[in-house]
Amino acid sequence: MTSIQTAILTPDTDGLRIAADVLRRGGLVAFPTETVYGLGADARDDAAVASIYAAKGRPSFNPLIVHVRDIDAVSHYCEMTKQAQKLASAFWPGPLTLVLPLKEDVGISKLVTAGLKTLAVRIPDHSVGQGLLAAFEGPIAAPSANPSGRISPTTAAHVVAGLSGKIDAIVDGGACGVGVESTIVDCTQSVPTILRAGGIPAEALAACVGETLVEPVDPAVPMSPGQLASHYAPKGTVRLNARYAEAHETWLGFGDVDAPFNLSPSADLTEAAAKLFEILHQLDAIGAAHIAVSPIPNHGLGRAINDRLKRAAAPRP
Ligand code: TXA
Ligand code: MG
Numbered sequence: 172m173t174s175i176q177t178a179i180l181t182p183d184t185d186g187l188r189i190a191a192d193v194l195r196r197g198g199l200v201a202f203p204t205e206t207v208y209g210l211g212a213d214a215r216d217d218a219a220v221a222s223i224y225a226a227k228g229r230p231s232f233n234p235l236i237v238h239v240r241d242i243d244a245v246s247h248y249c250e251m252t253k254q255a256q257k258l259a260s261a262f263w264p265g266p267l268t269l270v271l272p273l274k275e276d277v278g279i280s281k282l283v284t285a286g287l288k289t290l291a292v293r294i295p296d297h298s299v300g301q302g303l304l305a306a307f308e309g310p311i312a313a314p315s316a317n318p319s320g321r322i323s324p325t326t327a328a329h330v331v332a333g334l335s336g337k338i339d340a341i342v343d344g345g346a347c348g349v350g351v352e353s354t355i356v357d358c359t360q361s362v363p364t365i366l367r368a369g370g371i372p373a374e375a376l377a378a379c380v381g382e383t384l385v386e387p388v389d390p391a392v393p394m395s396p397g398q399l400a401s402h403y404a405p406k407g408t409v410r411l412n413a414r415y416a417e418a419h420e421t422w423l424g425f426g427d428v429d430a431p432f433n434l435s436p437s438a439d440l441t442e443a444a445a446k447l448f449e450i451l452h453q454l455d456a457i458g459a460a461h462i463a464v465s466p467i468p469n470h471g472l473g474r475a476i477n478d479r480l481k482r483a484a485a486p487r488p
Contacts, residue, residue, distance in 0.1 A: 174336035174337070175339065176336075177331070177335045177337075177338055177339065177340065177341060178339065178340040178341070179331075179340070179341050179343055180200075180340050180342045180343065181342075182203075182298075182299040182302070182343065182344040182345075186342055187299075187302045187303050187305075187306040187342065189340070190202065190303055190306070190307075190340055190342050191306035191307040191308075193339045193340050194211060194213050194303075194307050194311065195213070195307070197213065197218055197219040197222075198212075198219070198338075198339035198340070199211065199212055199219070199222055199226055199338040199339050199340075200212075200338070200340045200341070200342065201316040201324075201330045201334065201338060201340070201341040201342070202299060202300055202303050202313075202341075202342045202344070203299050203327075203343075203344035203345065203347055204238070204295040204296075204297045204300040204347065205265070205266055205296045205297045205300075205348050205349045205370070206266045206347060206349045206350070206352050206353050206369070206370050207316070207323040207325055207347055207350070207351070207352055208315065208316040208323075208326075208327070208329070208330050208341075208347065209295075209300070209314065209315060209316055210223055210227065210313055210314055210315070210316035210330075210334065210338065211238070211303070211311040211312065211313040212311070212312050212313070213307075213311070213312075214235075214237045214279055214280060214283050214309070214310040214311060214312035215278045215279060215280060215310065216280060217281075217282055220235070220280045220282040220283055220312055221282055223235065223312065223313075223314065224282070225337075226334060226337040227314065227317070227318055227319045227334075228319045229314065229319040233285065234283060234285040234287055235283050235284075235291070235312040235313065235314050236268050236291045236292065236293055236312070236353070236355075237290060237292050237293075237310045237311070237312050237313075238292075238293060238294070238295055238300065238304060238310070238311045238312075238313050239292060239293075239294060239304065239310050240294065240301065240304045241294060242260075242263065244310065245269075245271075245292050245294070247274075247277065248273065248274060248277045248279060248310065249269075249271035249272060249273060249274060249290050249292060250271060250272040250274065251271065252272075252358045254358050254363050254380050255271055255358040255363075257380055258356060258358070258363070258379060258380065261379045262376075262379070263293070263294040263296075264295055264301070265294075265296045265353075265370070265371065266293075266296070266349050266351075266352070266354060266369055266370025267293060267353055267354050267356065267369075267370070267371045268292065268293040268353040268354070268355045268356070268367075269291070269292055269293070269355075269356055269358050270289050270291050270355065270356065270357040270358060270366065271289060271290055271292060271359065272288065272289060272359055273287075273288055273290040279310065280312070283312045289359055293353055297344070297347075297348075298344075299342055299344035300344075303342065315352060316330045316333070316334060316338075317330075317333045317334070318333045318334065320401060320402055320403075320488075321333060321403075321404060322404070322448050322452055322455070323351075323403060323448050324448070324452075325347040325445075325448045325449050326345070326449065327341050327342075327343035327345075329448070329449075329452050332452070346445075346449070347445075349370040349444060349445065350446065350447055350448060350449070351369055351370055351447060351448075351472070351475040351476065351479060352367065352369045352370070352475075353367075353369045353370055353371070354368060354369035354370055354371040354372075354373075354376065354475070355367040355369065356384065362382065362385055363376070363380060363384045363385070364384060364385040364386070365384050365385065367478070368386075368475040368477075368478045369475045370444070370472070370475065372470070372472055372474065372475075373386060374471065400482060400485040400486075401482060401485040401486060401488055402485075403451070403479045403480075403483045404482070404483050404485075404487060405452075405455050405459070405462060406455050406459075406460075407455075407458075407459045407460045407461055407462045408460070408461050408462065408484075409462050409464060409480065409483045409484035410461070410462070410463045410464065410484065411464055411466075411480055411481065411484050412464075412466045413463035413464055413465060414465075414466075415463075416430070419460075419461050420461040420462065420463040421454060421457075421461065421463070422462075422463050422465075423450060423454065423462055423463065423464045423465065424436075425438060425443060425464075425465040425466070426438035426465065430465065432450050432454065434446050434447060434465075434467070434476075440467075440468065440471050440472040440473045440476065443467065443473075443476055444472045444475060444476055447476055447480075448479075451483070464480055464484075467480070
């Protein structure tokens with residue numbers, strides 16, 4: 172792949188207008204959402220979507236999430252089930268992705284769905300993401316803006332480090348607030364199923380639909396086609412549930428421990444989610460070869476954090 176000039180755009184009207192023009196020409200634009208930075212392309216343009224896969228080095232069987240402005244746009248592309256309507260009105264805009272039956276002939280590229288008859292959609296809760304959707308006036312397919320398998324980006328600098336020279340532009344909207352990807356819920360079955368833990372905790376989803384959602388038992392078994400076991404990987408090895416660090420390890424702590432890096436000294440899971448990828452990027456930057464991570468409670472946002480850490484610790488292909 173030949174290297175191209177990656178423009179850094181400001182998150183104002185001018186920057187968003189340029190970004191929308193790039194998308195219209197079939198280019199790739201990274202932009203902030205409340206979860207992580209997405210790598211966007213026009214979801215109706217086969218060639219543009221293909222270039223997302225190429226830039227990320229992403230296996231082509233792995234479908235993408237489509238970002239839209241509002242529920243009207245969701246209903247244009249998908250059948251809204253009853254459960255989906257409840258979840259949508261409670262959590263959109265926000266860090267929730269719904270997998271819904273895709274309507275026929277609505278123009279979404281088959282490369283977006285990898286040939287599935289369902290579509291993963293979400294309405295992001297971020298002024299810059301929303302501004303870009305408004306300026307572009309169309310559906311934006313966007314996976315996280317990182318090389319496939321590596322740590323997700325929560326700042327424009329992370330995107331530059333991973334994808335500079337491979338994408339047309341990055342809209343710099345600062346650090347992402349939530350810090351872990353959206354929760355993915357499959358609403359095509361009678362009981363909704365959580366395909367990926369994320370920014371909306373399972374407890375909040377259950378309270379909304381009035382029943383416990385089905386959850387994957389073993390994160391090593393891929394539920395969502397893209398749930399590869401090894402993912403979110405820093406360059407160093409990762410050891411989980413570490414009560415201390417061995418001499419050769421760098422300790423990534425949680426709570427009141429004497430560690431050089433700490434996801435949240437006050438054991439706040441929201442803070443830990445927001446800092447997770449940033450700290451993993453920092454550990455890469457200092458060349459940490461072995462990382463030992465403190466135990467993280469497995470409730471609320473802790474589930475999304477543990478899901479990402481388990482994949483970061485999984486054997487690499
Ligand atoms: O927060 C997020 O969700 C971020 C921001 C940019 O929106 N996006 C993101 O996308 O994390 P990505 O591509 O890294 O993850 C998308 C996941 C993959 O695991 C993929 O397999 C799953 O969504 N997915 C996409 N379409 C699907 C479908 N029709 N059925 C089941 N899973 C699907
Ligand atoms: Mg990703």
